[in-house]
Amino acid sequence: MTSSMYLWVNVAVLSIPLIASFDRRVQFVGEWKAFWPACLITMAGFIAWDVWFTHEGIWGFNPDYLVGIDLLGLPLEEWLFFVSVPYACVFTYACMKKYVPESPFGLAHRSITFSMLVLCVALAITFSDRWYLGLTSVLCAAWLFYTLLRWKPWMSHFWLAFLLLLFPFVISNGVLTGIQFWQYPMIHAKPEAIADQIVWYNNDHNSGWRVFSMPADDLLYGMLLIGMNVTLFEWLRSRGDKLNLHA
Structure with a gap:
């Protein structure tokens, strides 16, 4: 184990x-034609990033x-991470749209998005010398601006x-x-105290703050990963709807 x-x-x-994707009330399986291309496109970018940061x-x-199975210097499990997490998150997002149809x-x-954009710009400037937080903040800011x-x-x-996914x-x-x-404490700045890590971090390149054992920076990384998947998912869905209208 x-x-x-x-x-x-x-x-x-x-x-x-x-398993829930096949439930007739949810029918997320019907969205696979939009989800899987979105997932694989996003995965390609994040894998390239992952390979680079692992090498550095x-x-x-x-x-x-x-x-013990590696590909491009990354363990098999890391590749699967970019399938399992996006799937669970986009599935949850699709359920929210179905069961909470009103905005x-x-x-x-838009105010929430703008506030997060300002935060990401501030973090990108403040932590420009810390590659993980700095780059994640820049990419999040670009996505939010879009x-x-x-x-x-x-x-x-x-x-x-x-x-809900937090x-x-x-x-x-x-x-x-x-x-x-x-x-570990809920919020702390003692990453060196964490011992039982599957994924470890060079703390010279993140904020140094932890949520339990997780770098607080992962919250932005997760937001970007989910956001890119949802953005491409919605774009592909809209293209599919337009093609159906013209069929």
Whole structure:
């Protein structure tokens, strides 16, 4: 079990959303034609980023918790992470749109997006010398600016889904960054105290703050990962709808 811990985290994240996709009330399986291309396109960018940062020693992986299969210097489990997490998150987002059809935040979603954009710009400037937080903040700012510029009303449901996903996200990333994550303070700046890491981080390149065992920076990284998947998912869905209209 220990040598496949990361693999089991992926299985746990993916299992329930995948099974629920076939439920006739949800029917997320019908959205696969938009989801899978969105997932794979996003995955390509994040894998390239991952390979680069792993090579530079900005983060890395503890072989004690891996099955031992590598591709491009990344463990198999890391590749699966970019499938399991986006699947669970886009599935949750799609459920929010189905069961909460009205815009949950109204036009206030633009204020939320703008506030997050300002925060990301401030973080990018403040931590420009820390590659993980600096680059993540820049990319998040670019994505948020795009959604404001292009007027994406689905952002209201994105923010609702993101809020609901924070709890399971902290748990799954908590296990990855400190298996017994609950033993650490909820908020602290002592990353050197964390011992049981599946994924480790070079703290010279992040804020140094932790949520339990998880770098606080992962919240922005997660937002970007989910946001890019949802953006491409919605774009592909809209293209499919237009093609159906012209058919």
